[in-house]
Amino acid sequence: TFYASPSPDADAYVKPGSKVSKDSIVCIVEAMKLFNEIEAEVEGEIVEVLAKNGQLVEYGQPLFLVKP
Template identity: 55%
Template sequence: MDIDQIEKLVELMKDSDLSSMEIEEETFRIRLAREKEIIAVHGGGGASAPAPLPSPATSAPAAAGGASAPEPEEKGIVYVKSPMVGTFYRAPSPDSPPFAEEGGKVKADSVVCIIEAMKVMNEIQSEVSGKIVEILVENGEPVEFGQALMKVKEG
């Protein structure tokens, strides 16, 4: 792969709003990644195939298809929500420990889980520092856009 091809991949990432991309061929492997904004609403409110991410928003609609009503407002609680439709994973691989545990502490921008969409593993980060109060989704479970994944008590 030459520098022109790499530059085209970088442009594709920018144009598609991708956060990471990984390509592997017989003689080489390349992984490109950049920071992204994760949706978390205060008070209830790598792979080879690119997948566009939805535009960041300050609030997200309640998930459809079997999801419960919007979460009630709780003082000091932040809901980490899914920024896309996909499959929820608590760890980077089946043999690895989970990114976050109930009762565990997280920092702002800590990776707390992965959402796999179209074979792209998207790292989901906490927007706030605090304590994981509850993990609302089971490992390997499908999630919808805007679905609450975790409750984090700020502090």
């Protein structure tokens, strides 16, 4: 499950226009009751968030579009 923020009442980690580096936390993915902070794999600017908050996501599924 994709979560855009650390808690329901918190701001999203990133949104379109946000700058990220390779160690920036961009979201949380829950798998088997474990919450995993996901780091950006590249440096750049978030163009689009492809997953909706609370959406079930699959391994390898793109979550963001990033412009280098």
